[in-house]
Amino acid sequence: MRPGELIAGDRGARSLREGDLARAWAVLEQVMDPEVPVVSVVDLGIVRDLDWRAGHLHLVVTPTYSGCPATEVIEGDIRQALEQAGFAQPALERRLTPAWSTDWISDQGRERLRVYGIAPPQGSASKRSLLGEAPQVCCPQCGSTHTELLSQFGSTACKALYRCRECLEPFDYFKCI
Amino acid sequence: MHNDDLIPYLLLLGDSALIQGQRLCEWCGHAPALEEELALMNVGLDLVGQARNWLEYAAELLDDGRDADALAFRRDERAFHNLLLVEQPNGDFAVTMTKQFLYDAWHLAMLEGLCASSDPRIAGIAAKALKEVTYHLRRSAEWVQRLGGGTDESRRRMLAAIPALWRFTVELSQGSESETRLAAAGIAADPAQVGQAWLAQVSAVFASVELPQPTPASHFYLSGRKGLHTEHLGLLLAEMQFLPRAYPDATW
Numbered sequence: 001m002r003p004g005e006l007i008a009g010d011r012g013a014r015s016l017r018e019g020d021l022a023r024a025w026a027v028l029e030q031v032m033d034p035e036v037p038v039v040s041v042v043d044l045g046i047v048r049d050l051d052w053r054a055g056h057l058h059l060v061v062t063p064t065y066s067g068c069p070a071t072e073v074i075e076g077d078i079r080q081a082l083e084q085a086g087f088a089q090p091a092l093e094r095r096l097t098p099a100w101s102t103d104w105i106s107d108q109g110r111e112r113l114r115v116y117g118i119a120p121p122q123g124s125a126s127k128r129s130l131l132g133e134a135p136q137v138c139c140p141q142c143g144s145t146h147t148e149l150l151s152q153f154g155s156t157a158c159k160a161l162y163r164c165r166e167c168l169e170p171f172d173y174f175k176c177i
Numbered sequence: 178m179h180n181d182d183l184i185p186y187l188l189l190l191g192d193s194a195l196i197q198g199q200r201l202c203e204w205c206g207h208a209p210a211l212e213e214e215l216a217l218m219n220v221g222l223d224l225v226g227q228a229r230n231w232l233e234y235a236a237e238l239l240d241d242g243r244d245a246d247a248l249a250f251r252r253d254e255r256a257f258h259n260l261l262l263v264e265q266p267n268g269d270f271a272v273t274m275t276k277q278f279l280y281d282a283w284h285l286a287m288l289e290g291l292c293a294s295s296d297p298r299i300a301g302i303a304a305k306a307l308k309e310v311t312y313h314l315r316r317s318a319e320w321v322q323r324l325g326g327g328t329d330e331s332r333r334r335m336l337a338a339i340p341a342l343w344r345f346t347v348e349l350s351q352g353s354e355s356e357t358r359l360a361a362a363g364i365a366a367d368p369a370q371v372g373q374a375w376l377a378q379v380s381a382v383f384a385s386v387e388l389p390q391p392t393p394a395s396h397f398y399l400s401g402r403k404g405l406h407t408e409h410l411g412l413l414l415a416e417m418q419f420l421p422r423a424y425p426d427a428t429w
Contacts, residue, residue, distance in 0.1 A: 065222075065223060065226060065309060066223055066226030066227045066229075066230060066302075066305055066306055066309060067222040067223045067224065067225050067226020067227065067229075068222075068226065069222065096230070096301040096302060096304075096305050097297065097300070097301035097304065097305075098304070099301070099304045099305040099308060100305075101308075150212055151212035151213075151215065151216055152216065152312055152315065152316050153212075153215050153216035153219040153220065153312075153316070154215060154219075155215065156219070157219040157222055157223055157309070161212060161215070175312075177308045177309070177312075
């Protein structure tokens with residue numbers, strides 16, 4: 001799409017523009033988290049907004065953790081995927097507010113995490129779950145609730161390390177935040 | 178005048194997170210167990226990320242061409258505003274976890290206050306960091322309890338760690354005049370409230386395993402907020418800043 005086409009106010013241009021946003025979302029559905037390559041940036045809920053500004057796609061991206069080392073990689077992957085799909089020079093805006101929450105992970109994303117072997121976050125990221133009360137975490141391998149926390153911090157900042165006391169497998173739990 | 182107060186405050190927050198994060202990274206490859214290694218590095222990573230958020234804001238206000246990296250890697254010791262506590266050497270695991278706990282309790286109280294800041298940029302960074310620091314404090318408090326109430330040896334080490342670090346806590350329980358001005362303007366966390374919340378948290382955790390709490394610390398001739406540091410910061414910076422100083426603008 002050329003910038004000039006956006007200026008035109010007729011219905012044809014408008015429907016094209018709406019169609020392109022849907023296509024852009026479809027492209028983003030294919031951009032996977034580099035550390036959990038089964039969930040997309042849309043599943044994770046980190047793409048907060050998508051619209052057209054001055055002839056270019058404008059995205060708002062909210063990082064998961066302040067120190068997440070994947071933030072730059074994800075932004076680069078998003079940019080590359082959109083440009084390959086024909087969206088020239090997409091503008092990415094990094095926004096901290098409101099802070100990202102595991103509540104924003106889609107149902108599809110949760111199921112994909114579980115199948116991948118990572119227990120999805122249980123319940124909502126309320127004050128209660130942050131302040132101590134242990135969540136009931138199901139083993140992603142055998143489904144047992146007979147699990148125990150090994151460490152609040154797992155292989156990445158967003159995960160805790162658990163062990164299943166039924167099948168004895170250790171696993172990551174995507175903790176509520 | 179506003180920025181004269183605000184920039185040092187942002188540096189207090191950013192530099193403290195950065196230096197605490199750098200100290201944690203020194204444990205890489207040396208932690209007593211794999212799970213602890215992961216936890217120490219993850220907490221360090223959170224803190225370095227938070228430091229970047231604070232230092233980016235400070236750099237924008239300074240508006241002298243420096244970015245967050247330049248502030249982290251090209252300032253000298255006297256220009257750092259971090260708490261004296263976080264620059265102290267890691268010592269044994271009791272010292273490391275005591276430092277972490279004393280800092281986390283202060284950090285959480287600060288961030289809770291800052292979530293209500295009238296400066297939306299500060300409130301946003303704080304709200305994000307608060308979620309992460311809640312996990313940090315939970316872990317470090319559990320370690321203080323585990324070591325303090327554990328074996329004779331772990332308790333002996335905690336009983337040595339607390340008094341060795343305690344004099345630096347004067348900076349956690351008391352703020353500066355400029356912070357009080359910022360708090361009155363609705364921008365900073367009220368240092369008096371932070372000090373009270375910090376003390377209540379520390380007292381409760383110490384009391385739960387009968388660790389003696391020293392009498393309140395008093396000011397001495399050093400002050401992190403004024404850039405007057407212990408001898409340990411310069412050595413830490415020499416290591417942390419070596420590469421960017423030796424190879425300016427290196428990329429990878």
